[in-house]
Amino acid sequence: MLFTSSLLAIVGAGDQPSLSPRRLCLFNTTTGAPLRELNFLTSILAIRMNRKRLIVILQDKAYVYEINSLSILDTFDTVPNIKGLCALSPCLDACYMALPASTTKGSALLYNVMDCNLHCEIEAHRSPLAAMVFSSNGMYIATASEQGTLVRVHLVSDATKSYSFRRGSYSSTIFSLSFGPSKQLPDILAATSSSGSIHLFTLGFASHPRSKRSSGFLGSIIPDAVNDVLDPAYHHVLHNAVPAGVKSSAVIRKVENVTDTSSSELLACRANMCVITYNGYFQEYNLSIDAHQKLSWSLERETNLLTVTLDKVP
Template sequence: MANQSSASPILCASFNQDNSCFAIGTRDGFKIFDSSTGKLCYEKAIGAFSLVEMLFNSSLLAIVGAGEQPSLSPRRLCLFNTVTGAALRELNFLTSIVAVRMSRKRLVVILQDKAYIYDLNSLAILDTFDIVPNIKGLCAFSPSLDGCYLALPASTTKGSVLVYNVMELHSHCEIDAHRSPLAAIVLSSNGMYIATASEQGTIIRVHMVSQATKQSYSFRRGMSPSTIYTLSFGPSMHLPDILVATSSSGSVHVFRLGFILNQRSLRSSNLLGSLIPDSINDAFEADHHHVLHNAVPAGVKSYVVIRSVDKVVSTSITQSQASTSRACISIITYNGYFQEYSLSINDTNEASWGLEREFNLLTAIPDKLTDA
C-alpha cells in the first residue's frame, strides 16, 4: 500500500504473503521487520521508496523508488536480493508504477492505466491489459496457486471490481459492489472471498469469488461517511472467521464472517429464510461487528492485517464447554508506529480488546548492522 500523503514519514507499508514479516518505505530507505518479535531484520538507507513488496520469507524484494532521487525512478521496478544487497533485475516502464504484487509463480505490475503479468522465474511477460485510471494503485491479490486472483477497480464512477485469474490469464468476472467508487479491496489468501468498501465507507461487502455475481454479505461500518484505509481477512482454509477494517475515524472494525455464515445456513433451512433473498437477509447481518474506538489517531493512514485467529475451548465446573475466538491484529500507522492488539470474542458475542505491543518503526535499531 503506497501512501498518498507527502507529510507522512512512512511512504509505504506491506506485509508478506503469510504476514510473518512486514516492510516500510521511508524517505531514507526501507526496513523489514519480523511480525512476531518486532525485530528489525534488514534495512537499506539509499533514498526514498514508494513500494516495497516481499516474497514470503525469501530474500527477494520488489522495490520502486519514490522519485526523490534521480537513481530511484518511480518508473523502474528493481528485484532486489537482501542477502547480497544487490539488484537482480530491473524493469522499466513508460509511466509510474502504482502497485506491485508477487506469488511464487507470478509478478504483477500495475501502472496508472495498465496491468502487466510476468512469470516470476523467467520474467517473461505473459499478459498485459488496459485498466481504468488507478492513480492510487488500488488492487488486491491472492497468492494461492489454486486461486491466484488480481482484483482492480473496473470503473471510476461506481464501485465495480474486475477479478482477473493470474494463473490462467483471463478475466474471471466483474462485480458491481457499490454505487460509489471503490476505496479498499482485499482478497482472502486462498482467493475464495473478496471484500470491498466504497469512498462512502458506510457499507462493507463480501463476495464469494466463485459466485461473485450471485451472493454477498453486507456489513454496516457506521452511518457517517469515513475513508476505509484497509481491509483484511483472517487466515483460513475456507471462510475466514473475521474481517477487519481501519478507517479515518481512528477506529478498528471487526466483522464476524463465520458467525454470519452459520446464521445464514440456519435461515436457509427454514421455509421463511429460503423465501427471503440474500439482499434482504443482509439487513439482518449488519450488527455482528465489534469496534475499538480511537485505536489509532484519527486521520492518520493505517494498514491492518489479522495475523492469526485461534479458538480456545474451556470446560466449566458443570462440564459445559465454551469457546472463545482470539485474534491477533497488527496495525502499521503512517506516522511511524506498529501496534498489535488482541481481540477475544466469546460464545455470547462479548468482546474484549488488549494492546499487546506498540513501538516506533522509525527509531528501531537492528541487533547488528545489516546493510545500512
C-alpha cells in the same frame, strides 16, 4: 516482500534515475544482491506478488509476470486507476487478480492470472472502489467504496454476495482491508479508516449471517439482502486506535479457533493483529471473540518506529 521469503520488490520515489518511481528493483534480502530491474513509461502505483505471479499496476495498465523467470505473461488495459487499486489472491489454486472496472461505480473485474482470462465482473457498490482484498484461500473478495459505510464480501466462484457489513452511518475513507490467514471459516476481516477506529467483522462464526434475522418488527419486514447489514452481532470496533485522519494499515497475522474437546463446538476465535500507522507507529493486538460474539482485546505492544535506534554493530 513475498510472504516470508527473501524476495523484496522496491519502487523509488525520487528524481534520481536509481530512485525513479518508474523503476522496479527486485532484491534477494539474504544476499543483498539485486536480481532484476523492470522499467516502465509511467509511475508504478502498486505491486502485488504471490508465489507464481508478479503484478505491476500503472495508472491505466496492469502487467502480469511469471515471478521466477520474470517473463511477461499479459498486459491488461484498465480504467484510470490513480490509486493503484489491485488485489491478488495468495492462493495458487484460486489465483485471481481484481482491478477496478469503473471510475463512477464500485465494480471490479476479476481475472484468473494463471491463464490470464477474465473470470467475472462483480458489481459491489454504487460509489467507486476504495479498497479490496482476497481471502487467504481465494474464495472470497472483500470490497469497500469511497463512501466507506459498507464492507461487502462476495463469493468469487459465482460472483454472489455472501456478507454485507455496515462500518458506520457516516462516510469515512477505508485505508485497508485484511482477511485472516485461515484457509476455512470462521475468519476475521479487519478494516482501518479515517475515523481512527479499527473495525472487525467475523465470517462464518456461529450461524451464517443470512440465516439470522434481526429481532423485532424491523427485522421481520426488511429483506435478507438489507437485514444482514443491520445486525451488529458480527461487527466489533476498536475505537480511537489510531488518531483520526492518519492513514493506517492492519494485518490479521494469526487466527486460532478454540473448540470444546468433547463436542467440537466452537468456543472462541482468537487472533493476532498488527497495525502500521503513517505517523510512524507499530501496534500489536491480541483479540478474542467468544461464541456469543463478545470481543475482548489487549494492546500487547506499541512502538514508535521513528524513534527506534539500532544497536551499533561492533
